[in-house]
Structure formats: structure tokens, C-alpha cells
Amino acid sequence: MTPSAPTDSHDQATTHSYLSALRATLGEAAVLTGSDISETYTRDWTRDRHGQCLAVVKPATSAEVSQVCALSHATGIGIIPQGGHTGLVGGAQRNRGDCILISTQRMTAIEEIDADGMTCTVQAGAVLETVQTTLGEQGFQFGVAIGSQGSAQIGGLISTNAGGVNVLRHGMMGAQVLGLEMVLPQGQILSSITGLHKDNRGPDPLRLAIGAEGVFGVVTRACLRILPRQTHSATAYAGCTSMQGALDLLRHIRSNGHEVLSAFEVMSQSCMPLAQSVDPSMILPVDAPVHVLIAFSSAMDLPLQDHLEALLASAFEQGVVQDAVIAQSQSQAARFWSIREGLVEGQIKRGYHVRSDVSVRLGHVPQAAVALETMLAEEFPGWIPQTYGHLGDGNLHFNALPPESKSEEEARAVGKTIEARIFDIVTELGGSFSAEHGIGRTKAGWFRKTLPARHDLLAQLKFTLDPKGIMNPGCLLAENPTHPPDREDPKTTGTGSPAAK
Ligand SMILES: Cc1cc2nc3c(=O)[nH]c(=O)nc-3n(C[C@H](O)[C@H](O)[C@H](O)COP(=O)(O)OP(=O)(O)OC[C@H]3O[C@@H](n4cnc5c(N)ncnc54)[C@H](O)[C@@H]3O)c2cc1C
CATH class of the missing domain: 3.30.70.2190 (Alpha-Beta Plaits)
Known part of the structure; x- marks a missing residue:
């Protein structure tokens, strides 16, 4: 991994006081910099891509995530959300060291299993395999199974709308989400977690987080559908x-x-x-x-x-x-x-x-x-x-x-x-170039080129929620969402390393 240095976009004084504020808020141990940042955070699972970051920040609660977002919004320093870092399209890393990585690895609580409602409420950093095991002990099961489930986290699965081997029976990750909590880029905590199966009080805007790869905010908790254990x-x-x-x-x-x-x-x-x-x-x-x-x-x-x-x-x-x-x-x-x-x-x-x-x-x-x-x-x-x-x-x-x-x-x-x-x-053939892994950074050029209307509508929504564009810049959407650059041909500019499993 390459320890990052503050880049030209933020002067050293701003960066220094920002990191000091993060340490004061979360505690020294929750903010890693320099050689304390291991490759786990910066090198992807395929060992094909290397990223950089200003710091790795490890909040333990939604309130702490909110404080990190508010501080970042104030300074304009970007945030890359990271779960298990098993994503295959470069969404959880960036090749410029001008952003912090916000890791959910300390947010692992399985808060509630509602046996009557057949739901399970977890923090975003809960690892899928742990959720499966815990549910299994109580006679339940979760509908998504993927090869990376020993590391992939619920927040990452929601943010990529992961698929896997059981989609033909239970649908993708989004189909399992009854409600979720997200911290918006300016620090506001919004939740649609009610445990209700029916709730038509208008559309749930937080469902925008499903498959959004962290560009609208940080998913912090989720209420998920569960099934009886398939014995x-x-x-x-x-x-x-x-x-x-x-x-x-x-x-x-x-x-x-x-x-x-x-x-x-x-x-x-x-x-x-x-x-x-x-x-x-x-x-x-x-x-x-x-x-x-x-x-x-x-x-x-x-x-x-x-x-x-x-x-x-x-x-x-x-x-x-x-x-x-x-x-x-x-x-x-x-x-x-x-x-x-x-x-x-x-x-x-x-x-x-x-x-x-x-x-x-x-x-x-x-x-x-x-x-x-x-x-x-x-x-x-x-x-x-x-x-x-x-x-x-x-x-x-x-x-x-x-x-x-x-x-x-x-x-x-x-x-x-x-x-x-x-x-x-x-x-x-009328198909999709990304079935289940998402867009990330490796396919962003293709996304913008082939689905411009969808790209631009999402960019407008992002601008409403994230006017400074601090959330996962360069992932899914053009770097500056308010002024998408001219559409280049991804065949000539490249989409980064081909990505998928
Ligand atoms: C061996 C292997 C097998 C795989 N099999 C499958 C498969 O069958 N089906 C499939 O769909 N995928 C598969 N994948 C891909 C990957 O495991 C999934 O995309 C998974 O959902 C990523 O979860 P993660 O926690 O590792 O997320 P990360 O890799 O950490 O992040 C993925 C994206 O989500 C964002 N993100 C992460 N956490 C949050 C959060 N809390 N809030 C907001 N944004 C967040 C990141 O910024 C990034 O854009 C596989 C990967 C491997 C290595």
C-alpha cells in the first residue's frame, strides 16, 4: 500500500486540523494514518488494484459516522465507505490519497432477530457469514449466499445490491431489505427501519442506497427479511x-x-x-x-x-x-x-x-x-x-x-x-454489462456512456444530497456530478482493470 500524503486539493493545515478533529471525536485508535494503514484497506481482493487514502476511520456507532460526515462536509474532504473490501469493481478504494476511508468493521452488532416478524436488524459491518450462523442457531436463514460471505458485510452487500447463488429463489440483496438507516453526506441520520412489512407512506427514499455503492451516504443499519432455516x-x-x-x-x-x-x-x-x-x-x-x-x-x-x-x-x-x-x-x-x-x-x-x-x-x-x-x-x-x-x-x-x-x-x-x-x-442482445457486481470505478465510463439519462438523474439526486460531492467521488458517477465531463469513449479511455469475479 502507498501511504498517502495530503494532496493539492486540501492544504496541510486543513488536513491536519481535520485529522485532529477526527481523533478527538472517535479516539486515537479509531483513526489510522501512514504505516498503520494495512494493505487490507488499500489493496483489493483480486490484488489487481491498489488505492491510497488520507486515513482509515473506524467509527463504532451511527452517531460517530454522522460526526465524521459532518466534519468531512465542513472541510470538503471526501469519504470512501468500505465494508469487507471484497467488491470487484474498485468501489471501495481510490487511487488518489485525498479522501478518508470509513470502515464499518467495528459496526458488527446483530441487534435484533424478530421471530414473529421474520426480520433481523443489524449494523452495517455485520459479516454475512456471521449473520447466517447466528440466524441458523435460532432456526432461521438469510436469502443471500455469495462466495465472499466470510468477509462481505451487510452494508457492502446492500450498497452493491449483491446477487449470488440463490437469486433465482430469493432475489438479490435489495429484495431482502425491509428498511435501512443511512448517514447522509452532511451528517444527518435518516432511518426507514420500522420492522413493518407493509408501509406505504410514500416511497422510501433510503432505498436509493441499494446498489448506490456509497455515493449517497453511509449505510449504518438495516432491517432484513429472514426465512425459516432450510434444513x-x-x-x-x-x-x-x-x-x-x-x-x-x-x-x-x-x-x-x-x-x-x-x-x-x-x-x-x-x-x-x-x-x-x-x-x-x-x-x-x-x-x-x-x-x-x-x-x-x-x-x-x-x-x-x-x-x-x-x-x-x-x-x-x-x-x-x-x-x-x-x-x-x-x-x-x-x-x-x-x-x-x-x-x-x-x-x-x-x-x-x-x-x-x-x-x-x-x-x-x-x-x-x-x-x-x-x-x-x-x-x-x-x-x-x-x-x-x-x-x-x-x-x-x-x-x-x-x-x-x-x-x-x-x-x-x-x-x-x-x-x-x-x-x-x-x-x-439487450443485456447488462454489470449483472451483480455494480459499476464502481472500473465500469463508470461504460455506465455514463450507455445509460446517460440514468447517470445524469442519479447525478442530480446526488447533488441534492451531497452538494460538495464528498461521498465516494469517482465511483458509479462522474467525478463532478454537477458538471459531467464530455462523454469519452470507454473503449479508448479504458474502464480500469476488467472487473468481476
Ligand atoms: C470470491 C468472491 C466471490 C464473490 N461472489 C459474488 C457473488 O456471487 N455475487 C455478487 O453479487 N458479488 C460477489 N462478489 C463481490 C462482493 O463480494 C460483493 O460485491 C459484496 O457485496 C461486497 O461487500 P463488501 O462488504 O466487501 O463491500 P466493499 O467491497 O467494501 O464495498 C463495495 C461498495 O459498497 C460501498 N460500501 C461498502 N459499505 C458501505 C456502507 N456501509 N455504506 C455505503 N456504501 C458502502 C463501497 O464504497 C463500495 O462502493 C464476490 C467477491 C469475491 C471476492
Whole structure:
């Protein structure tokens, strides 16, 4: 990490008195500067991006967050909110050392589990896995599950509107939020937390925080929907001849299993060497062009395994599936999932590669996968396609590994063009270049270029709430939201390193 120095935008005296005021307000230990700032705060999970900051500030309460915001507004010094720092689009870090990082890592309280209302109220820094474990002990469960849940925090999940493997059943993070509390850039604390399931006293303006990546304020607390614990489950690993075959299998499974289907993940065969690079002892359950992971779950004691087996048997008879294995134990199911989870780790191990996080209408997924793989083969020979994702939501991570012979510098230069071609193909199919990871800093150029009206309306709203533009400058929106610069072509200016998992 590069310890930051006050930049030209704030003179040393202002910065010094600002940091002194932060220390006086929060206590010495809650304000880190210089070499006390570890890489955890400044280097992203993929180790691809490095940021800088003036200080890392760690408030423990909403009132303290409010004081930090008020002080920042008074001086005009920017704030980057940071949760678990697992985001994949550079939203929680900045490459200029002119802002503070406000970390919610001390705001971890699980304040209330309302068993009747089926809600859970938590502070923003609560880690998803901890929330899941605590709920599980009380017979409940949370609807969002993602690979980074050991670090990702509720505030970060809300701010990115995270997806994950259970979206087809429970929806994205925003669907779990009943109410939230946010500290606005000038320090005002607003809350829509009531625990009510029905409350139509006008629209809740705080829902603007969902997917806003910290540009409107700092999310400090949230009231979330919870579910009865899904104590019964069945998991299968199947092989299909193509992505179209996988889509046919999804249709078949849904025809008689929709209510209990909780995950339907796909991985192309070309991804498998990466999964095996993480665990060389891994034995692949099937040998097929497209691998499919299917999970059923329920809080009721249903014969899920028999049901899944019967559905797969009829799919086999109809030629929809080539091969399938049903997990006979929890540990076998976990081994199936480790193949899927190993892909992300394997890619990071491999080094620089192009990553994407796109979505198209479900029926267009096979066409999108073929178009993307054909583009890569024809236009970028030697690059290896990695197609996997949450097929049940039409969300693909189409990634590309550079030929081993290419230097990282060469690969990065070509990678930008590949990323642009991926976005072009997905846009032509009416899809989205960001399905679940958000815009952050890496895709801000694309956002402004492809959705100018949406960008500019959000910029106007931001100006109303944050006239000095102190909240997460350069993330999601143009740096100066009141005067968006001329729209440059992201293909030539670049969108930073390609980002997604
Ligand atoms: C291995 C791995 C697997 C992943 N799998 C998935 C997946 O399946 N689906 C998916 O959607 N994502 C996935 N991600 C991406 C990431 O985990 C999510 O985006 C997650 O929601 C980020 O949470 P976080 O607490 O780490 O947020 P951070 O990375 O700290 O921040 C993300 C953004 O939110 C803002 N922010 C954070 N906290 C607050 C707050 N309290 N108030 C206001 N703004 C805030 C930040 O400024 C930043 O813009 C994965 C990441 C990894 C590393």
C-alpha cells in the first residue's frame, strides 16, 4: 500500500486540523494514518488494484459516522465507505490519497432477530457469514449466499445490491431489505427501519442506497427479511452437451421443482483445469461440455433427494442431460460446490485475466455464450474462454485467460479490447454489462456512456444530497456530478482493470 500524503486539493493545515478533529471525536485508535494503514484497506481482493487514502476511520456507532460526515462536509474532504473490501469493481478504494476511508468493521452488532416478524436488524459491518450462523442457531436463514460471505458485510452487500447463488429463489440483496438507516453526506441520520412489512407512506427514499455503492451516504443499519432455516436439501452435479442443453435442463427441473430449486449454476468444461489447479486431488463428477450444479432446499421435511433423482432420470430419458450424480452426503455436496468456488480462486492464482459479469434474458444465454466464445476464438486466438455463472438468473461470468506466452503488460493491453467486445455483444442482445457486481470505478465510463439519462438523474439526486460531492467521488458517477465531463469513449479511455469475479 502507498501511504498517502495530503494532496493539492486540501492544504496541510486543513488536513491536519481535520485529522485532529477526527481523533478527538472517535479516539486515537479509531483513526489510522501512514504505516498503520494495512494493505487490507488499500489493496483489493483480486490484488489487481491498489488505492491510497488520507486515513482509515473506524467509527463504532451511527452517531460517530454522522460526526465524521459532518466534519468531512465542513472541510470538503471526501469519504470512501468500505465494508469487507471484497467488491470487484474498485468501489471501495481510490487511487488518489485525498479522501478518508470509513470502515464499518467495528459496526458488527446483530441487534435484533424478530421471530414473529421474520426480520433481523443489524449494523452495517455485520459479516454475512456471521449473520447466517447466528440466524441458523435460532432456526432461521438469510436469502443471500455469495462466495465472499466470510468477509462481505451487510452494508457492502446492500450498497452493491449483491446477487449470488440463490437469486433465482430469493432475489438479490435489495429484495431482502425491509428498511435501512443511512448517514447522509452532511451528517444527518435518516432511518426507514420500522420492522413493518407493509408501509406505504410514500416511497422510501433510503432505498436509493441499494446498489448506490456509497455515493449517497453511509449505510449504518438495516432491517432484513429472514426465512425459516432450510434444513432439508439435495444437490446434484450434471453434465450437458451445451449451454442450450443446460437451459433445457433448467426448464425441465423448474417444471416440477420450481418451489424448492435454490441454485442452478453452470460451468463450461474449459474452466475445469482452473478448479483442479486449486485442488489437484479433485475428481470431476461428470465429463461433459457443460457442468451444472443443482440445489434443492426446503424448511419442510420433503423427499428432495428422491424428487431430484426422478427429475434427472426423466431428463436423461428425454436426452436433456448427458450424465448426473446426486450427492449422497453433505460432504459430497460440499465437494461439488468446491468445484464451483475453486474457479474464482484458480483465476486469481493464474494471474491477470479478463473478467466480466454480464446478464441477458434467460432464453438468450446459449446464444450469448456461443457469440462470446466465438468472438474470443476468432478475434483473440490463444486466449482461453471461461464461461460460468448463475444460469438461473441469466448471469454469466465470461472470462478469458491470456496465452501463457504473453507478458502481463501485453495481456492487459489486449484485455481492454476483449472487455469492450464482451460489452458490445451483450449490449446487442439487450443485456447488462454489470449483472451483480455494480459499476464502481472500473465500469463508470461504460455506465455514463450507455445509460446517460440514468447517470445524469442519479447525478442530480446526488447533488441534492451531497452538494460538495464528498461521498465516494469517482465511483458509479462522474467525478463532478454537477458538471459531467464530455462523454469519452470507454473503449479508448479504458474502464480500469476488467472487473468481476
Ligand atoms: C470470491 C468472491 C466471490 C464473490 N461472489 C459474488 C457473488 O456471487 N455475487 C455478487 O453479487 N458479488 C460477489 N462478489 C463481490 C462482493 O463480494 C460483493 O460485491 C459484496 O457485496 C461486497 O461487500 P463488501 O462488504 O466487501 O463491500 P466493499 O467491497 O467494501 O464495498 C463495495 C461498495 O459498497 C460501498 N460500501 C461498502 N459499505 C458501505 C456502507 N456501509 N455504506 C455505503 N456504501 C458502502 C463501497 O464504497 C463500495 O462502493 C464476490 C467477491 C469475491 C471476492
